Amino acid sequence: xxxxxxxxxxxxxxxxxxxxxxxxxxxxxxxxxxxxxxxxxxxxxxxxxxxxxxxxxxxxxxxxxxxxxxxxxxxxxxxxxxxxxxxxxxxxxxxxxxxxxxxxxxxxxxxxxxxxxxxxxxxxxxxxxxxxxxxxxxxxxxxxxxxxxxxxxxxxxxxxxxxxxxxxxxxxxxxxxxxxxxxxxxxxxxxxxxxxxxxxxxxxxxxxxxxxxxxxxxxxxxxxxxxxxxxxxxxxxxxxxxxxxxxxxxxxxxxxxxxxxxxxxxxxxxxxxxxxxxxxxxxxxxxxxxxxxxxxxxxxxxxxxxxxxxxxxxxxxxxxxxxxxxxxxxxxxxxxxxxxxxxxxxxxxxxxxxxxxxxxxxxxxxxxxxxxxxxxxxxxxxxxxxxxxxxxxxxxxxxxxxxxxxxxxxxxxxxxxxxxxxxxxxxxxxxxxxxxxxxxxxx
Amino acid sequence: xxxxxxxxxxxxxxxxxxxxxxxxxxxxxxxxxxxxxxxxxxxxxxxxxxxxxxxxxxxxxxxxxxxxxxxxxxxxxxxxxxxxxxxxxxxxxxxxxxxxxxxxxxxxxxxxxxxxxxxxxxxxxxxxxxxxxxxxxxxxxxxxxxxxxxxxxxxxxxxxxxxxxxxxxxxxxxxxxxxxxxxxxxxxxxxxxxxxxxxxxxxxxxxxxxxxxxxxxxxxxxxxxxxxxxxxxxxxxxxxxxxxxxxxxxxxxxxxxxxxxxxxxxxxxxxxxxxxxxxxxxxxxxxxxxxxxxxxxxxxxxxxxxxxxxxxxxxxxxxxxxxxxxxxxxxxxxxxxxxxxxxxxxxxxxxxxxxxxxxxxxxxxxxxxxxxxxxxxxxxxxxxxxxxxxxxxxxxxxxxxxxxxxxxxxxxxxxxxxxxxxxxxxxxxxxxxxxxxxxxxxx
Numbered sequence: 102x103x104x105x106x107x108x109x110x111x112x113x114x115x116x117x118x119x120x121x122x123x124x125x126x127x128x129x130x131x132x133x134x135x136x137x138x139x140x141x142x143x144x145x146x147x148x149x150x151x152x153x154x155x156x157x158x159x160x161x162x163x164x165x166x167x168x169x170x171x172x173x174x175x176x177x178x179x180x181x182x183x184x185x186x187x188x189x190x191x192x193x194x195x196x197x198x199x200x201x202x203x204x205x206x207x208x209x210x211x212x213x214x215x216x217x218x219x220x221x222x223x224x225x226x227x228x229x230x231x232x233x234x235x236x237x238x239x240x241x242x243x244x245x246x247x248x249x250x251x252x253x254x255x256x257x258x259x260x261x262x263x264x265x266x267x268x269x270x271x272x273x274x275x276x277x278x279x280x281x282x283x284x285x286x287x288x289x290x291x292x293x294x295x296x297x298x299x300x301x302x303x304x305x306x307x308x309x310x311x312x313x314x315x316x317x318x319x320x321x322x323x324x325x326x327x328x329x330x331x332x333x334x335x336x337x338x339x340x341x342x343x344x345x346x347x348x349x350x351x352x353x354x355x356x357x358x359x360x361x362x363x364x365x366x367x368x369x370x371x372x373x374x375x376x377x378x379x380x381x382x383x384x385x386x387x388x389x390x391x392x393x394x395x396x397x398x399x400x401x402x403x404x405x406x407x408x409x410x411x412x413x414x415x416x417x418x419x420x421x422x423x424x425x426x427x428x429x430x431x432x433x434x435x436x437x438x439x440x441x442x443x444x445x446x447x448x449x450x451x452x453x454x455x456x457x458x459x460x461x462x463x464x465x466x467x468x469x470x471x472x473x474x475x476x477x478x479x480x481x482x483x484x485x486x487x488x489x490x491x492x493x494x495x496x497x498x499x500x501x502x503x504x505x506x507x508x509x510x511x512x513x514x515x516x517x518x519x520x521x522x523x524x525x526x527x528x529x530x531x532x533x534x535x536x537x538x539x540x541x542x543x544x
Numbered sequence: 545x546x547x548x549x550x551x552x553x554x555x556x557x558x559x560x561x562x563x564x565x566x567x568x569x570x571x572x573x574x575x576x577x578x579x580x581x582x583x584x585x586x587x588x589x590x591x592x593x594x595x596x597x598x599x600x601x602x603x604x605x606x607x608x609x610x611x612x613x614x615x616x617x618x619x620x621x622x623x624x625x626x627x628x629x630x631x632x633x634x635x636x637x638x639x640x641x642x643x644x645x646x647x648x649x650x651x652x653x654x655x656x657x658x659x660x661x662x663x664x665x666x667x668x669x670x671x672x673x674x675x676x677x678x679x680x681x682x683x684x685x686x687x688x689x690x691x692x693x694x695x696x697x698x699x700x701x702x703x704x705x706x707x708x709x710x711x712x713x714x715x716x717x718x719x720x721x722x723x724x725x726x727x728x729x730x731x732x733x734x735x736x737x738x739x740x741x742x743x744x745x746x747x748x749x750x751x752x753x754x755x756x757x758x759x760x761x762x763x764x765x766x767x768x769x770x771x772x773x774x775x776x777x778x779x780x781x782x783x784x785x786x787x788x789x790x791x792x793x794x795x796x797x798x799x800x801x802x803x804x805x806x807x808x809x810x811x812x813x814x815x816x817x818x819x820x821x822x823x824x825x826x827x828x829x830x831x832x833x834x835x836x837x838x839x840x841x842x843x844x845x846x847x848x849x850x851x852x853x854x855x856x857x858x859x860x861x862x863x864x865x866x867x868x869x870x871x872x873x874x875x876x877x878x879x880x881x882x883x884x885x886x887x888x889x890x891x892x893x894x895x896x897x898x899x900x901x902x903x904x905x906x907x908x909x910x911x912x913x914x915x916x917x918x919x920x921x922x923x924x925x926x927x928x929x930x931x932x933x934x935x936x937x938x939x940x941x942x943x944x945x946x947x948x949x950x951x952x953x954x955x956x957x958x959x960x961x962x963x964x965x966x967x968x969x970x971x972x973x974x975x976x977x978x979x980x981x982x983x984x985x986x987x
Contacts, residue, residue, distance in 0.1 A: 106883040114888040141884040143892045258730045263766040266709050287701045320789040323706040325768035342785035346763040349792040361870040377903040380871050387867045391860040398856045405852045412848050412855035413841045417834040424830045427804040428823050440549040441584040445557040449586045460820040
């Protein structure tokens with residue numbers, strides 16, 4: 102295989118692999134790739150690999166691991182090993198892993214830190230995981246707005262940080278007042294004051310801004326890092342393109358996973374009982390909705406006994422509604438996320454979705470009706486399923502618009518829970534329409 | 545409402561709104577926000593708003609619009625208006641909108657361009673939409689590797705491009721040989737040759753690299769832009785953090801939309817017939833799978849006639865399998881995307897998923913069995929559903945691992961088609977297990 106992670110996994114899962122061979126393979130790989138490979142081998146084998154990794158590389162790899170995988174590994178280590186591991190952790194790394202560390206471990210790590218890093222950490226933890234204040238780094242160039250260009254250039258020459266081509270200027274009380282571009286300084290005279298070259302309208306982020314919103318703002322601003330300020334306009338740090346890219350990557354993963362009730366921190370080899378528990382909750386919610394649907398089918402037991410073909414066909418009606426409704430729901434959820442849905446266009450949207458649903462409902466119900474008439478040699482049964490499909494697809498369009506809008510008003514994320522509610526509605530509506538019409542027309 | 549886009553939508557949907565009022569509202573907003581608002585009003589009203597927008601702002605707004613919305617608008621314009629619109633389009637903008645333009649319109653735009661931009665365009669279109677060669681910009685600083693620091697600094701002072709803190713160096717044949725950081729130049733003497741300061745191992749991208757992979761590489765490299773090279777190591781352009789953030793944002797949208805068979809270019813107010821056609825295909829695919837499932841239920845008509853409770857309960861068995869299978873599928877799809885799944889760990893993974901499935905299957909089937917025994921006063925029916933659920937959840941775990949791996953081997957994206965195939969399998973397996981056991985044990 103040409104993929105280096107796959108090659109490392111193959112190597113690590115071999116029996117009797119030597120410490121030297123592991124170290125050699127790992128030495129040339131970036132820590133995030135090693136972390137991925139470590140997460141790809143069964144939990145029981147990880148400890149041996151971990152012990153083979155050089156002490157100096159361990160922390161970087163640990164930081165790159167997923168929450169659950171990290172916790173599984175840390176549980177295996179004793180207090181001495183953990184203290185050694187955290188001997189030179191910085192605030193940024195500790196913030197990234199804090200959520201999967203028990204408090205005593207965090208205390209050990211904090212004791213090892215210098216005062217400045219400890220302050221950064223304490224400031225960082227005051228923000229939520231999805232607030233940009235938690236995502237900052239502190240390698241920013243800060244200077245008093247009173248300095249001259251020559252002094253500013255001296256600072257620029259010395260910095261070793263990535264994404265650094267702006268200097269953050271503060272006033273006497275330490276409040277951020279604006280930024281100056283390196284390029285501006287290059288075109289200025291050494292004795293000029295930077296305050297005269299400063300961009301006062303340079304964009305900034307409030308520390309409590311959602312990190313995905315912050316990534317949007319960074320993208321729009323076309324700079325590689327933005328200052329992050331607290332409510333007093335004091336600098337919390339900066340949010341750079343690398344972190345913004347990471348935030349979007351993790352967000353996409355989280356959305357994908359949460360669609361099936363999974364946690365994005367899940368380990369590929371999470372212990373069986375742990376996995377079963379976390380997934381079981383979602384199965385339970387689904388079970389409740391399935392029982393609800395069954396209860397409605399139960400109302401029509403007498404009909405089903407007489408026309409068993411209804412039982413054969415009822416999943417078709419439910420599933421067509423579910424698919425059509427999910428399409429509308431997805432479109433509306435995207436519109437809500439982009440701020441496109443307002444009172445002003447909601448009615449037009451609903452009308453349009455009902456029209457689309459109506460058209461598709463008619464087209465497909467004619468085909469389904471024809472197939473069913475022929476299959477069961479009963480034009481009346483064909484009519485029943487055709488009508489039920491039209492009704493359910495219209496119901497799906499209506500629910501697909503209304504459910505996410507209502508959830509949004511209730512401050513519940515429609516991307517997470519919209520789909521479960523919608524399919525429950527379309528299942529039940531489908532069964533009632535189909536079995537109800539069957540009772541009326543076929544008995 | 546505090547959201548500026550929502551406010552603009554409210555304004556634009558008012559009756560008798562004046563051109564002046566529209567222009568005033570739009571003037572302070574970035575083009576992407578105006579584009580979003582324009583996409584949020586019914587198609588019939590857009591032409592009037594468009595005509596109110598100043599000629600100089602129109603192209604920027606058009607570029608920011610979604611493919612379908614853009615096409616709907618362009619269809620309304622006459623040839624003269626289109627020629628005017630494209631009077632100063634550049635290669636980058638034209639590449640972004642080319643897919644929604646008919647060829648004659650592209651020809652008009654190409655005629656308006658200068659020779660350099662036309663070359664950029666022609667090079668860009670040789671790459672696919674998802675290849676990074678199509679995503680480059682050309683505002684890069686290029687110089688011969690033979691120049692001195694003083695000359696390089698002069699070039700740096702003059703550039704107005706964002707994300708510019710590296711210079712791209714080429715040899716006599718025009719091939720890229722490496723980069724030099726602005727910071728390195730700042731710390732060098734004016735008479736030094738840049739070739740001695742150059743980083744030869746500066747990371748670069750091949751133009752045919754997938755743009756999402758390119759964004760990963762940019763994130764890892766911790767620089768704000770990477771050079772993009774063709775197969776001869778000639779510079780195609782550069783890929784910067786702004787484009788990488790955009791690529792990830794659009795990718796996430798596309799994945800979300802495609803889960804329900806929608807195109808990410810879809811307009812919120814797409815014309816009814818157009819919408820119905822594009823969504824109808826997905827409904828049709830789903831209909832086929834639903835008919836397949838019904839055909840299997842049909843095999844058990846005789847059983848259903850005698851034990852109608854089976855008809856009432858069968859959706860529960862199918863849906864529990866679907867949910868459990870989707871959880872496994874999602875985990876495996878993520879693992880495949882990250883390169884974590886190899887021959888070496890596939891068997892361990894399958895074993896673990898079967899164990900999780902088995903455990904959850906037993907726990908939930910006991911509860912379901914108990915509820916059903918009580919509901920229908922039939923312990924035997926409870927036993928039938930409990931067994932069927934265990935079987936279907938195990939089947940789901942097996943399919944959840946095997947389906948994406950096989951699709952991946954066949955070069956079919958498992959994130960797109962895995963879910964439809966999986967739920968078809970779990971539906972059919974669920975019906976067969978439940979109705980089959982019912983036939984054996986209850987008749």
